[in-house]
Amino acid sequence: MxxxxxxxxxxxxxxxxxxxxxxxxxxxxxxxxxxxxxxxxxxxxxxxxxxxxxxxxxxxxIDKEKYYKTMGIDRIFAVESVSNGIIIDAGSAVTVDVVKNDEFMGGFIYPGIKAMQKTYENISPALAYSFNFECDLDIMPKNSQDAISYGYLKTLYCEVMSHQLPIILTGGNALEFKKIFPDAKIDTALIFHAMKKIIKENEDRLC
Incomplete structure (x- = not known):
């Protein structure tokens, strides 16, 4: 196949x-x-x-009625592969989608690492730092690199953790985000899992 x-x-x-x-x-x-x-x-x-x-x-x-009209098909398929969890797809943008009991509850889109770093750099060359994914999110920062890292990561961290669901990481920057979500599972093949599921559910129609 x-x-x-x-x-x-x-x-x-x-x-x-x-x-x-x-x-x-x-x-x-x-x-x-x-x-x-x-x-x-x-x-x-x-x-x-x-x-x-x-x-x-x-x-x-796919039953697209379960999703909003402009939702990307890649996000839809990632959601189709999960019964309960919060999916973080860390690519050029960071998408976060919540699934409970096989139902899509909603999601949001967050700037990707490169996009956000460029935003800080555009504000001032003095802010042209890479993000420190190992900064302590429980302590207010006292240096510039951790200050921009905290600003970017803490908001995302708090929102994700508030759902109290298993976290699944995928996308090119999954390993970086694993540093702030150490209990998360990395699965870069979510979409392929969903594709196999859809094929199995529609065997008669696909023959």
Whole structure:
């Protein structure tokens, strides 16, 4: 079974247990002749893939009424993979989604690490620090690096912890956020788990 999670910069494939990526600018999806189950956040590529009969869009098999209209399909699939928990997808943006008893309760979007660091730097070159994910969030900072780190991390930390749910981390910066959520589970394959679940639930329709 070949699965593919398509973003704005890459095709992320799972072939059995092997993961690999292809650049959206250079990869030709028509070069694959076997059946591919996919989701896609890239609108231009999505239109192109519709013309390839062996590329099966799994977003058509989701009950989108459970989610708000503009919610990204990648977030929806991450939520579909969890019964109870709070999902933190730490990428270029940080998305946080709450799931209780298989029901999506809502979520929010937070600036990613690079975006927020750039914001501080734009305010003043004196604030051009990297974030210290090991700063003590129980003590008010007394240096500039920890001051901006605290401002960024404490708000997110308090909101996430207030839900008292298991925390699942995914995305490129999951390891950094693990430092402030030490009990969290890292699972970078959440979307692939959901894709397998949707395929299993729709076996008759997908045959």
């Amino acid at each position: 070949l699965l593919c999670d398509i973003g704005n910069t890459s095709y992320h494939f799972l072939d059995g247990s092997r993961e690999y990526k292809q650049d959206v600018k250079t990869f030709d999806p028509s070069s694959i002749k076997e059946k591919v189950y996919f989701i896609c956040v890239n609108n231009t590529l999505h239109v192109r893939l519709k013309s390839l009969s062996n590329w099966i869009d799994l977003s058509e098999y």
